[in-house]
Amino acid sequence: MNRNAPIKDVLAIVDGWPSSMSAVDQALAYAGQYEATLTVIVITENLSLAAAIDPMAYAQVLTVSDQQQSEHLAAVRERAKNAAIHVEVRGLFEATTLLPGLTKAEGQYADVALIPGADRWQNDGLRRHITEALIFAGVPTLVMPATWKPSPARHVALGWNASLEAFRAARAALNLVEPNSQIDVVIVDGLESAKSGQPLTGMHIARHLARHGHNANVHATSSATRGTAGALQFFAAHQNADLLIVGGYGRSRAVEFVLGGVTRELLGNQRLPILFVH
Incomplete structure (x- = not known):
């Protein structure tokens, strides 16, 4: 606790x-x-x-x-x-x-x-x-989700795209996880940077989380087969994360309604507990 x-x-x-x-x-x-x-x-x-x-x-x-x-x-x-x-x-x-x-x-x-x-x-x-x-x-x-059994969050996946909402989600993670937690910073479609040897977008936020005493690592995954929402949930489930944390609605609801968006997809096809932060 x-x-x-x-x-x-x-x-x-x-x-x-x-x-x-x-x-x-x-x-x-x-x-x-x-x-x-x-x-x-x-x-x-x-x-x-x-x-x-x-x-x-x-x-x-x-x-x-x-x-x-x-x-x-x-x-x-x-x-x-x-x-x-x-x-x-x-x-x-x-x-x-x-x-x-x-x-x-x-x-x-x-x-x-x-x-x-x-x-x-x-x-x-x-x-x-x-x-x-x-x-x-x-x-x-x-x-x-109906199957969720609340327990202290010691391992979370943080969806990261360096948006303002993602920064707020990271700060929420610091408030909600246990000390010395595992935080997986997940970059969707950041594979090219990883292959080129360039620093991943999430390295700075991972360092910030580590300075708060957490074990933070950056992971790059692809949306090619599952889409962004599916890739985030698949990664979190595959890593047995207690929680997926994402920045919700980086665009207006009107734009999301017309073009679709990750938040709407996650709300419509949720498979694990998800914390949304706007």
Whole structure:
């Protein structure tokens, strides 16, 4: 346990359906490592506005949504009632379009945000929008696969391209990993520099990480067969890294939507825990 890590406030976002309960367990275990306060925000989509033109339908949908929120809040509170750490459970009940912005505001007061990945949300589009909102809030956002069992991070892979987001990701790594950790700095498509004998782009950041007491090495890999997102995940999994850390959204969301991007690919095809830092 890294008791000196500056992790005091952990935020988790779930939708409260049964498929998200394992994410509550993961959040409890993660926050427990740092003896941090855990805030769990249970979001409920207010679908009544879609029926506003029909007073009878509006009232019926509002009643169902209210009941659903109460049930989800009760389920999460029951899950967390025996936690050894301080846990706050709050609900957000709003129109679907407003929920990402509200969760972004919550993220601004957290050291790290946790969010379950695909297959544990009723509305996958909402999952993406909330995850993106948290990333753009500037809070390190850890997307958790269902199979992940939180443990102290002693070996991480850091995706590196010398961007501002990558620098911020490296600083987040210093806060989140254990002392004397293994940090693999991964350069995708940096093979030509390696073959020519020229210093790899990541040598300077590896030296900086080493000065903080970590065992940092630079690795070059190719995107030829898997793409950049696939190459990063394959490397991290092959090296048995506890976590992949990347700078999220080096370009605007609009450009990423039109052209595609590594962040969107990682969010859509995640195979291991990934920490995004913007």
